[in-house]
Amino acid sequence: MSPYHVDGFMFAGINSGIKKNGQLDIGLIVAEKSIPCAGVFTTNQVVAAPVIQSKKRLAERAMARAIIVNSGNANACTGESGAADAQTMAGHVAKHLNCESRDIQVCSTGVIGAPLPMNTLLDGIDKAMDTLDQASFFDFAEAIRTTDTFTKARRAEITIDGRTYCIVGASKGAGMIHPDMATMLGFVITDAPISESDIDALWRRTCQKTFNAITIDGDTSTNDTALFMASGAAGGAPLVGDHLARFEDTLLNLTSELSKDIVRDAEGGTKLVEIAVSGGLSFNDVQTVANTIALSPLVKTAIHGEDPNWGRIIAAAGRSGVKMDPDQLTLSFDDIELFSAGEWRGLEAEKRVHSIMLRNEYTIRLDLAQGDQSHSIYTCDLSADYIRINADYRS
Amino acid sequence: MSPYHVDGFMFAGINSGIKKNGQLDIGLIVAEKSIPCAGVFTTNQVVAAPVIQSKKRLAERAMARAIIVNSGNANACTGESGAADAQTMAGHVAKHLNCESRDIQVCSTGVIGAPLPMNTLLDGIDKAMDTLDQASFFDFAEAIRTTDTFTKARRAEITIDGRTYCIVGASKGAGMIHPDMATMLGFVITDAPISESDIDALWRRTCQKTFNAITIDGDTSTNDTALFMASGAAGGAPLVGDHLARFEDTLLNLTSELSKDIVRDAEGGTKLVEIAVSGGLSFNDVQTVANTIALSPLVKTAIHGEDPNWGRIIAAAGRSGVKMDPDQLTLSFDDIELFSAGEWRGLEAEKRVHSIMLRNEYTIRLDLAQGDQSHSIYTCDLSADYIRINADYRS
Numbered sequence: 040m041s042p043y044h045v046d047g048f049m050f051a052g053i054n055s056g057i058k059k060n061g062q063l064d065i066g067l068i069v070a071e072k073s074i075p076c077a078g079v080f081t082t083n084q085v086v087a088a089p090v091i092q093s094k095k096r097l098a099e100r101a102m103a104r105a106i107i108v109n110s111g112n113a114n115a116c117t118g119e120s121g122a123a124d125a126q127t128m129a130g131h132v133a134k135h136l137n138c139e140s141r142d143i144q145v146c147s148t149g150v151i152g153a154p155l156p157m158n159t160l161l162d163g164i165d166k167a168m169d170t171l172d173q174a175s176f177f178d179f180a181e182a183i184r185t186t187d188t189f190t191k192a193r194r195a196e197i198t199i200d201g202r203t204y205c206i207v208g209a210s211k212g213a214g215m216i217h218p219d220m221a222t223m224l225g226f227v228i229t230d231a232p233i234s235e236s237d238i239d240a241l242w243r244r245t246c247q248k249t250f251n252a253i254t255i256d257g258d259t260s261t262n263d264t265a266l267f268m269a270s271g272a273a274g275g276a277p278l279v280g281d282h283l284a285r286f287e288d289t290l291l292n293l294t295s296e297l298s299k300d301i302v303r304d305a306e307g308g309t310k311l312v313e314i315a316v317s318g319g320l321s322f323n324d325v326q327t328v329a330n331t332i333a334l335s336p337l338v339k340t341a342i343h344g345e346d347p348n349w350g351r352i353i354a355a356a357g358r359s360g361v362k363m364d365p366d367q368l369t370l371s372f373d374d375i376e377l378f379s380a381g382e383w384r385g386l387e388a389e390k391r392v393h394s395i396m397l398r399n400e401y402t403i404r405l406d407l408a409q410g411d412q413s414h415s416i417y418t419c420d421l422s423a424d425y426i427r428i429n430a431d432y433r434s
Numbered sequence: 435m436s437p438y439h440v441d442g443f444m445f446a447g448i449n450s451g452i453k454k455n456g457q458l459d460i461g462l463i464v465a466e467k468s469i470p471c472a473g474v475f476t477t478n479q480v481v482a483a484p485v486i487q488s489k490k491r492l493a494e495r496a497m498a499r500a501i502i503v504n505s506g507n508a509n510a511c512t513g514e515s516g517a518a519d520a521q522t523m524a525g526h527v528a529k530h531l532n533c534e535s536r537d538i539q540v541c542s543t544g545v546i547g548a549p550l551p552m553n554t555l556l557d558g559i560d561k562a563m564d565t566l567d568q569a570s571f572f573d574f575a576e577a578i579r580t581t582d583t584f585t586k587a588r589r590a591e592i593t594i595d596g597r598t599y600c601i602v603g604a605s606k607g608a609g610m611i612h613p614d615m616a617t618m619l620g621f622v623i624t625d626a627p628i629s630e631s632d633i634d635a636l637w638r639r640t641c642q643k644t645f646n647a648i649t650i651d652g653d654t655s656t657n658d659t660a661l662f663m664a665s666g667a668a669g670g671a672p673l674v675g676d677h678l679a680r681f682e683d684t685l686l687n688l689t690s691e692l693s694k695d696i697v698r699d700a701e702g703g704t705k706l707v708e709i710a711v712s713g714g715l716s717f718n719d720v721q722t723v724a725n726t727i728a729l730s731p732l733v734k735t736a737i738h739g740e741d742p743n744w745g746r747i748i749a750a751a752g753r754s755g756v757k758m759d760p761d762q763l764t765l766s767f768d769d770i771e772l773f774s775a776g777e778w779r780g781l782e783a784e785k786r787v788h789s790i791m792l793r794n795e796y797t798i799r800l801d802l803a804q805g806d807q808s809h810s811i812y813t814c815d816l817s818a819d820y821i822r823i824n825a826d827y828r829s
Contacts (some may be wrong), residue, residue, distance in 0.1 A: 354656055358477040360477075423822060
């Protein structure tokens with residue numbers, strides 16, 4: 040049995056010919072029936088046609104039967120014909136499954152501005168339908184890749200009240216796609232029973248701390264989508280209370296690893312760094328400070344150079360717009376304090392921090408000493424390779 | 435006579451020994467008496483001691499007698515002793531001029547976290563006082579440099595009602611200073627008569643379109659300061675109405691060039707690109723959109739690669755948080771439209787845009803087609819040299 044088997048789901052991943060090099064480019068997840076489904080989508084004002092359509096359908100009801108994804112073409116900035124193409128994709132899958140179009144979630148990723156090659160795509164959907172089985176989740180994960188250097192798939196289990204539930208997920212990041220931008224997709228499915236009324240809030244909480252807490256370069260794509268489906272095929276009544284909370288912890292861990300996999304695969308990136316901001320008066324404050332530090336080119340180049348350049352971190356926090364008192368801040372790398380009570384902790388501390396920065400993964404902690412809110416963002420370094428990959432693509 | 439002569443002012447630029455390599459490190463501007471003065475300062479919450487002091491004094495009254503600047507040490511993140519040192523600097527200059535401490539504006543730029551070498555500095559102020567004359571403005575401009583590759587000084591003239599007024603300015607940018615961050619300083623002086631009651635608003639309007647409309651990498655330093663002084667030594671009554679407006683135009687042009695000089699000298703930068711956003715409902719909207727495009731690493735790498743990658747620009751605008759309709763946007767490079775009415779304008783347009791992007795300076799225009807507000811930000815490209823300069827400094 041495939042390690043990614045989940046009761047109640049079948050999968051496919053095939054090459055349709057959208058990608059000319061023969062790599063997989065159509066992925067399909069199909070449930071036995073329409074089941075609870077939640078989605079979190081890009082907040083970009085310029086939104087690809089499939090995102091507009093999928094978002095609207097989940098807003099009407101938190102249910103879906105299948106997810107169809109193509110890579111190699113984002114169907115973004117394609118005007119009215121793009122919207123029609125997204126509808127045609129959903130309709131074609133629905134016809135195969137003998138269900139309604141609104142039960143199909145559609146995602147596209149790849150080149151923007153180019154029309155979808157619809158004949159190729161529809162033939163590919165037919166082919167994917169023919170190969171559907173319970174063993175092909177890894178093929179699905181491979182089919183959603185664009186410039187990713189590795190396939191991102193994860194599995195977790197949790198036993199609640201004597202019953203074992205399985206959660207499986209795939210993600211793709213966060214490279215730039217010729218000729219355009221970062222595009223993140225994430226798909227998580229479970230055989231646990233989650234009610235239609237709980238699934239949306241559960242998924243939003245999870246994404247806030249995972250897919251929405253990572254940054255490569257701050258650019259949000261037109262196509263970012265994270266979907267979660269629960270088949271309930273493992274049996275039992277819908278999870279509530281403590282049981283739902285325990286399930287949520289496991290879901291959070293798995294989704295967190297899937298989102299960190301995206302940062303681990305960042306273009307030109309060599310480090311995965313957690314920016315953990317604590318002691319804030321509001322969630323918005325700690326999120327803003329963490330984001331500003333995580334996006335600062337000066338901080339990201341210092342991380343790349345393994346340089347304990349604390350002034351850049353303090354200055355990035357200071358320009359975030361959040362009120363703070365420099366004399367109250369404490370800055371640490373893992374458990375080594377480098378700046379506190381308004382002053383540098385000296386050369387010995389800096390040497391110890393430098394040795395932490397030689398690692399591939401570590402945490403930069405900033406305590407604002409104002410309140411009890413905290414938040415972490417995962418970021419990567421900024422390297423000359425990032426520039427080369429993104430500047431020299433066409434030249 | 436020095437081309438930078440301005441009636442009513444004397445200047446000095448000397449080496450005190452703060453910079454060990456003998457480069458000029460103390461700059462001084464002295465007026466004959468206390469005159470109208472305005473300042474715009476960093477909005478960073480982590481603020482260097484001289485900024486706190488200078489800002490407070492101008493908030494009390496918009497007048498000053500002299501500006502003392504040292505480079506090589508930013509007197510930032512230096513706690514209580516840093517605040518005392520900034521006061522001592524002002525007091526020492528005031529004693530020489532036989533005026534009050536509050537009449538002295540103090541600026542520092544350079545390494546952060548290190549205490550000022552006060553003996554060296556005070557001896558340097560004595561030496562600067564000894565060399566004051568009307569011919570040394572360029573030495574002043576040189577003394578405020580840190581990692582700048584050229585000295586930034588500009589001069590303009592305007593004749594109003596038969597009287598010729600002169601405006602002279604100097605700026606320094608926008609490299610990162612070991613071990614820390616970008617630090618921008620700007621100083622503009624004139625012999626025109628500007629009243630104490632007009633000077634602050636005039637200077638704020640000017641800075642909004644110039645020193646506050648440039649970006650290298652989005653990092654705001656602890657020390658950013660722009661000061662403007664008006665001696666009135668060229669005679670005449672304080673400028674008002676149309677006369678003041680004409681003066682403001684000239685001031686704006688000169689300050690704009692000084693601020694663009696900073697971007698022209700950006701670390702690793704090879705292009706000066708104006709991001710001109712028009713058709714917004716509010717100033718805040720167009721400023722936010724322009725800033726988001728100007729800071730996007732994907733846009734900046736595309737500029738570096740001379741790649742007409744319009745999707746990155748549209749996507750950056752879309753994630754700015756400002757409401758917009760993609761189908762209403764028009765994107766042009768200089769006068770060539772590349773995207774409008776929701777669609778790409780084709781390969782021929784893209785080729786013409788590519789040839790524009792080979793230039794060192796050009797404009798990217800985005801029309802939101804919503805209202806009548808517009809704003810421009812000047813930005814540079816992001817190159818592998820930027821990474822090298824900022825990541826490898828200590829290694």
